[in-house]
Each structure stands twice: as C-alpha cells, then as structure tokens.
Amino acid sequence: MSDIELNNNNGADLISDTIKTFTGSVAIVGRPNVGKSTLLNAILGEKISITSKKPQTTRHRILGIKTMGVYQAIYLDTPGFHKNTPRQLNRTLNRTVIGALQEADLIVFVIDCRHWTNEDDLMLIRLKQQEKPVILVLNKIDTVNDRMKLLPIIDEISKKMAFSAVVPLSALKEKNVEALENVINEHLPEGKHLFAADDITNCTDRFLTAELIREKLMRLLGDEVPYAIRVEIEKFDDSETLLRIAALIWVEKPGQKAIVIGHKGEMLKKVGQLAREDMEALFEKKVFLHLWVKIKENWTDDDNLAQYLGHADR
Template sequence: MSTRTGFVAIVGRPNVGKSTLMNRILGQKLSITSRKPQTTRHQILGILTEEDTQIVFVDTPGIHKAHDKAINRYMNRAATTAVKDVDLVVMVVDRMRWTDEDEMVLQTIKQQRAPVILVVNKIDFVRDKDELLPYLEELAGRHPFDQIIPLSAKTGHNVERIEHLIRSYLPENPYFYPEDQITDRSSRFLAAELVREKIMRQLGDELPYEMTVEIEEFAHTGTLIEISALIMVERQSQKRIVIGDAGYRIKQIGIEARKDMESLFDCKVMLNLWVKVKSNWSDDERALRSLGYDDREI
C-alpha cells in the first residue's frame, strides 16, 4: 500500500488560533492555548496518522514585531525556520483584521517554495457574514494563495475541509514516525507546558511574559507519575501573584494542570509546584538555553 507523508507548517502572528487548529485536527491537546498572545514559544510537532496518510504538523510561535528580548528573538527564529523544507504552509489569520505582523508572516512565506493555504480563523465571531466574501477577495489580492479557507478552529466549522485539503498536498512517502507516535516532544516538556498554560489562563494580564516552567522531577512508577515543577519568574512581586493569597492561586493552577496531565498521560499524577525568582532570565541567552530555549532544536 502506498502512503502519503509530509510536513505542514502552521504559521501566523500571535493569538490567531494556530495551536487550537492543530489540536482540533489531531483530536487531542498537544499545544497549549490561552487568550494571551505568544502562548506558544517552541516548534511543536503534532503527528496524525490515519489510513494511508501521516501528516506531521509543525506548530509555531507567533511571528511578532518585538525583538527587545532574547526570548522574543528565539520565538521569531523558531517560527521563521519552520517554513523551510516543508511540503505545505498553512497561514492562519484572525477573521477580518490584517495587521503589520500578518504582513511580516506573508513576507516570510514568500521566500519559500511550498504551496500556501490561507486560513481565516474565528469566523464564528463575524457578525455580518456579508462582509466575509469581499474580505476574502481582498486577501486573494495580497498573494496567490493556493486556497483560502474560512473556518472556526474553536467550533470545528470547516476544519474537516482543510484536513482533506492538506492530505491532497502530501507527497507519496513512507511514514516518518511510528503510527502510534503523536509528537516529538517528551512527557516532561508537555507537563511543563500544561503548567504554563494554566498560569497564563489563571492570571490573564496580571503576569507579564517573564515566566517559564521547568520540570525538576518526572518519576513514573506503575500507575502513578510524580512531577515536581519549578515556576520561574523575574521579580518578587510576580512570585506573590503566582502564589496568590494564602497559596490559593498556585493551588488552583496545580489542580487544573494535574487534570490535564492525567488525561494526556492516562495515569494518576501527583504534582508539586514551586515558584522561584530568577532575574532577567528571559533576556539571558545562556539561561534560555538551560531552560530548553535552544536554537539547536530549530
């Protein structure tokens, strides 16, 4: 039986729904999501193997203007390198609004040879649907996209259509990964990301981006996984925010993260959280590498 396999980069500016789209197609949560821009910080592979096809999605950080810190530069490199040598690029934009950062993404894509599908996401928020067609025509004038698909990654509207389209662009190849593999990332990485997601969702605008999570212990013993996670912030005031009054906030973060971990790992999880202040880690190249923000992975 001949098989189709290929790499598909999902790119766009921050907070347009790239991770939500990948998770929806995969049918499970791999990339973390929140309403806060720049939630995704790394390239993450999501692998979907069905029938005679294996799609290897590359979810990416949002391409953005800010280059003021080392972590911003790292995220932009992770996103722009993802479109190299892929079989298809899926560019995601947010409904009726084209920004300078969307233009940055488009200029990056124009330097590549892969076909490009433009996804107009969050159309469930478009109140006047009569405005949609003229906007799609406007987008078609910006670049000769191979396809333009309006959809809602959140509700699933039109997602099946883009999945079928993606399959049609993949070349004949043997599978690159075992059929039961769903990502290239370790369980430790996924656990850290789930903790970080819950912090971002809990705290909203209270906490700046100078926060990361490091897994210090990941011990799998039979039906139990024991995880110790260190939450790293840059200032003492941020530490107090994460912990909350009488430890309430960090307790809620732990409860929500543990539930998702148990669902992902299909196992009972014991999760312990600590908060530590490490000044200026987000603008320190050496500190970033030690925390897993390493250009060698991209």
C-alpha cells in the same frame, strides 16, 4: 505478493512497499493569538499544544502527527510571528517561526477572519520568500454571523498572494477542519511515513507536563507576569497507577513570585489543581503535583534562554 510474504512484513513496511504513501511537514504559522495551537489540537483530537487568550502562548516548535491512511502530515505549531522587539525571547520566537518555514513542505497561514493587521503583512513577506504552497486559513468564523461578509475579505487577501487554497473554519468549534485536512493531504509529497500510524507527537511527557503548568499560569495571571515565567520539571516518577511530579516555576522578580503564589497561596493552588486535572486526563492516571516558585533574574536574557527554547521537538 503471497500471503506468507504479507505476514512477514510489519505494517509500516507493507503500506509503503505496496502502495504509494504521502508524507510531509506542514508549518502552522501566523501572528500571535489567531488560533494556531487550537487548530493543531482540533486536527489531532488531543491537546498537545497549549492555548490562551494572551498572545505568545506558544514558545517552542510543537510537533503533531496525523496519519490518515496513506497520508501522514507532520505539523509544526509555531510561536506567533510578531513585530521584532529588543527582548531576546521575542527574537528567538521569530527565529523559530522562520526555521519552521524553511523546513516545511507546505505552509498553513492562519489569520483571524475579522481583522487583517500589520503583523499579518509581516508574515506574508516571509511567506513570499519561501516559494512553497501556502494554504490560507480564515479562523474564528464562529464569531461572524453573516458568512457572506467573508467573501470580500477573501477577495482582498487573495490579491496579496497566490494561495494554493483558502479555507474558512473554526478551530475552537471544530467546524470545517476536515476540509482543511483534505486540502493538506492533497498537497503532501510522495514519501514513506516517518512515524507509526498512532503517534500524535514526539514531545516528551515531561515537556507536555511543563507546558500544561505554563498554560494555567498564562490563563490565570494578569498581563505582565506570564512572559517572565519558565517551568522546569524536577521530578517525574511514573508508576503503574500514579505519577509523582515536582515542578519549579521560575520568575524574574520577587514581586512576580508573590503574584504567582497569590494571597495565602490561592493562585498557586488553583494553577496546581487545574494542571493536575489536565495531566490526569492526558496520562490517564492519578497525579500528585508539587509546585514551587523560585527567582532567577533576567532569565529571558541570558544563555539559559537559548537552552530552554533550543530543544525544538521535545
């Protein structure tokens, strides 16, 4: 190809027309709380998926994109796969996981290296049905002093299924994450890149904003309330230097509303302050954030839920 032809091409065409490229979707799955979203953020070097100590923090399928030269991995962070319970929300979350498994070219199965549980076994049953390469990630190795202790655990788990690779790492401390990425790249099928090289997600700013607010609620509130919460962005006015955001926090009961607002409004103030700091870092501009709380009974069981959870890749 002559120089003139090279100049006439845009970058994306050029790379796929002249050299082999590899593109694939990678589902990150595992039981709740093992560190799936922390791992995605570590891979991307940017916080797009919210995390907390509480199980079932992730509710949507979150898409993250990482391009490294000829390789483009399209990651799907998923809700924690858990024992089915009657609540509609829980059933819907598991369905999201199964959908991501079916779509993916490759699966990253994350476990906590300290414990193997019944829910890990449940996940394994689903993985065996897929006949796709599965990479096992033993996360949280920073919590284990003697790494030699991991060897018998790896041995035991490897008997359960033929994994394409086993990678111990710490998502939180960002230890050995690159090794995982190299293994993932090796498993990507040949294909044209689907996103620009600097894209990291296709989630909208409104969605990321709502999620940051939900993260603070998940982290600051006690055990019960966070699961009854939904965040809706009412206003998102973006000017060159300032973002004006108004968000509505939906809860199911008056008691929950009181807890979210807190004594003399302290809780809501704290949520707003922390969320605003994260938004200013993410959008690199000043943010005015207005939060208010409203009650909608049983929102997790009505049709709105399907609508709320339905927009998979916002």
